[in-house]
Amino acid sequence: MHTESRHILKNHDLRLTEARERILDLFLHEERALSHADIEAGLGADADRVTVYRTLRTFADKGILHTIPDEQDNIRYALCHHGSCGPENHRHNHIHFKCGQCGQTQCLEGLVIPSVVLPAGFIFLEANYIIQGICDRCAANAAQN
Amino acid sequence: MHTESRHILKNHDLRLTEARERILDLFLHEERALSHADIEAGLGADADRVTVYRTLRTFADKGILHTIPDEQDNIRYALCHHGSCGPENHRHNHIHFKCGQCGQTQCLEGLVIPSVVLPAGFIFLEANYIIQGICDRCAANAAQN
DNA sequence: GTAACTGCAAAATATTTGCATCCTT
DNA sequence: AAGGATGCAAATATTTTGCAGTTAC
Numbered sequence: 473m474h475t476e477s478r479h480i481l482k483n484h485d486l487r488l489t490e491a492r493e494r495i496l497d498l499f500l501h502e503e504r505a506l507s508h509a510d511i512e513a514g515l516g517a518d519a520d521r522v523t524v525y526r527t528l529r530t531f532a533d534k535g536i537l538h539t540i541p542d543e544q545d546n547i548r549y550a551l552c553h554h555g556s557c558g559p560e561n562h563r564h565n566h567i568h569f570k571c572g573q574c575g576q577t578q579c580l581e582g583l584v585i586p587s588v589v590l591p592a593g594f595i596f597l598e599a600n601y602i603i604q605g606i607c608d609r610c611a612a613n614a615a616q617n
Numbered sequence: 618m619h620t621e622s623r624h625i626l627k628n629h630d631l632r633l634t635e636a637r638e639r640i641l642d643l644f645l646h647e648e649r650a651l652s653h654a655d656i657e658a659g660l661g662a663d664a665d666r667v668t669v670y671r672t673l674r675t676f677a678d679k680g681i682l683h684t685i686p687d688e689q690d691n692i693r694y695a696l697c698h699h700g701s702c703g704p705e706n707h708r709h710n711h712i713h714f715k716c717g718q719c720g721q722t723q724c725l726e727g728l729v730i731p732s733v734v735l736p737a738g739f740i741f742l743e744a745n746y747i748i749q750g751i752c753d754r755c756a757a758n759a760a761q762n
Numbered sequence: 763g764t765a766a767c768t769g770c771a772a773a774a775t776a777t778t779t780g781c782a783t784c785c786t787t
Numbered sequence: 788a789a790g791g792a793t794g795c796a797a798a799t800a801t802t803t804t805g806c807a808g809t810t811a812c
Binding site: 539540541542543547567569572580582583585586588590591592593594595596597598599600601602603604605606607608609611612 | 684685686687688692712714717725727728730731733735736737738739740741742743744745746747748749750751752753754756757
């Protein structure tokens with residue numbers, strides 16, 4: 473087992489260690505974006521906080537995870553799908569959605585960030601588009617009451 | 618003097634205190650978005666960090682400042698222009714730009730966030746659109762060399 | 763065998779809370 | 788006068804750094 477996580481680690485020139493596999497498995501089994509605290513909780517009491525910090529940074533550097541900014545609480549991390557990200561090319565053009573009800577953040581992989589024309593002189597490198605609202609599940613639950 | 622900052626404070630039902638005026642003046646004299654650290658630096662050594670935290674929260678709650686998420690470092694704050702924001706309606710639909718060279722974040726007031734069609738079931742409340750790149754000044758400087 | 767990774771302790775930073783005092787209204 | 792705001796001390800939380808021991812290759 474852990475086939476997929478091992479595959480991902482190898483693809484990104486990283487050694488296969490237990491900590492990395494366990495953290496990666498968390499992301500593979502969850503469709504949502506995870507914060508540092510989410511990950512610590514998911515790993516249980518036996519996880520070392522420092523290792524989590526370092527692993528997240530490594531994964532983000534290597535192109536396994538991408539970061540999602542947040543104005544209220546902490547940065548979230550989510551898997552880079554399509555396996556097209558690496559240390560050099562680490563671009564994403566999908567929209568992120570954060571639910572104000574359940575607090576979960578997710579990637580809307582199908583929704584491409586609409587491009588805009590910058591004022592003269594500005595150079596575009598990358599963009600983040602985050603929508604806050606109510607996710608489909610929470611909206612459905614609310615409708616039932 | 619400080620006419621404008623007093624005016625803003627009164628408009629938002631806040632008492633006129635020295636700390637608030639000084640912090641607000643920083644924003645009025647700068648066109649860019651400021652982080653907590655920027656503000657402490659701008660105030661000098663005689664500023665109390667706790668007061669800055671509380672003032673920023675108050676300003677954001679009341680609709681004087683809006684927050685700009687960031688994936689690398691800290692949240693930035695910027696003035697809500699047009700005076701249309703309050704505790705209840707605190708919406709912004711302009712794009713933010715962060716320069717990777719000078720590190721400054723600014724509001725592109727003229728650029729409206731393009732809207733998108735969310736998947737079925739999702740409810741939109743608000744959006745953040747942040748572009749990373751090189752700002753006009755830094756790009757011009759680079760071109761000279 | 764060697765370089766990379768981990769995990770612990772500890773340092774450095776950042777943020778929040780409590781409370782007595784002061785200030786605005 | 789009264790409630791709100793400040794500023795200090797201290798508690799919490801977060802993130803980074805150093806280093807010795809361990810592990811993947």
